[in-house]
Amino acid sequence: MASKLTLRILRYNPETDEVPYYAEYAVMVDPTDRVLDALNMVKWYQEGSLTYRRSCAHGICGSDAMRINGVNRLACKVLVRDVGDFVTVEPLMGFRVIKDLVVDMEPFFAQYRSVLPFFINDARPPERERLQTVADRERFDDTTKCILCAACTTSCPSFWANEDFVGPAAIVNAHRFIFDSRDEAAGERLERLNDREGVWRCRTIFNCTEACPREIKITKAIGEVKKAILYGSPRATK
The missing domain is CATH 3.10.20.30 (Beta-grasp domain)
Structure with a gap:
């Protein structure tokens, strides 16, 4: 009614x-x-x-x-x-x-672009597709769901306090390729995020996870990127 x-x-x-x-x-x-x-x-x-x-x-x-x-x-x-x-x-x-x-979403998309949110592999393409195991695909499945709505970034107190913070959404999209076994630019992305305004600005408040309309475990993904930087390789965090 x-x-x-x-x-x-x-x-x-x-x-x-x-x-x-x-x-x-x-x-x-x-x-x-x-x-x-x-x-x-x-x-x-x-x-x-x-x-x-x-x-x-x-x-x-x-x-x-x-x-x-x-x-x-x-x-x-x-x-x-x-x-x-x-x-x-x-x-x-x-x-x-x-x-x-x-x-104005342009600052948001500028931070998104800064993490190289696209597949990078300069090796000669195989005859067919680049295959992955089910486990390899599941490793980054959650972060493929991002729709770039900015709900997570604009719920983050660290972002409110410092507009230079790369923000949760950018880290989520970096995670999607950092942990893709077919991609070859994980090191460059981790280097970009290993910065004062990069992944370490996150204070693990969980606002981003609660705000995500796709229910992505954003804080977990950020923690995995931090571990990859500390261990020097995304493969070491499996």
Whole structure:
């Protein structure tokens, strides 16, 4: 049965507003509607200038990450029945707000690019594919699930305190290739992360793990990268 939901949204347009402000909108929703559905209803029928990112609406693209009742979530995965009839929606913390719920993600992607998040192997390709054992594939399976939503990085107090910290998401994507038995650039990635603003900035607070919409064991992955640096080889941490 449909009921009234009040959205309290932190709004800000740098072209017209001196400071951010909260605006409230009431919509009729079903318990199984998502917060994204409620935002769409506001934008489509009440306030067309409301700005936020969205794309697939299935928890795959990661574009609609935002703070919902103070917690980093994907708006397309949070059901109305799980948040009550009054919901506060705010942009992710730690990034410059472009407008309303849209933040500047370029610093995030710059840190992501810094860890070489792609397969590197200059050896002559085999006649067919580069084979792996089941165990080798399972070694990095968890960190392949990252959708680059930035929910983990923007939930991290170390990132809030220092924007130069490479951040959990970048380390997760480095982990995915560091522990890939077919890749040959693990040493270079570990060297890049063995830095004051690299993996050692992590204080093992677990906010990142709790914020991840894909349930990646992020803190565990960061710990494995630390061990690989200490042991001098990712193979030594198996």
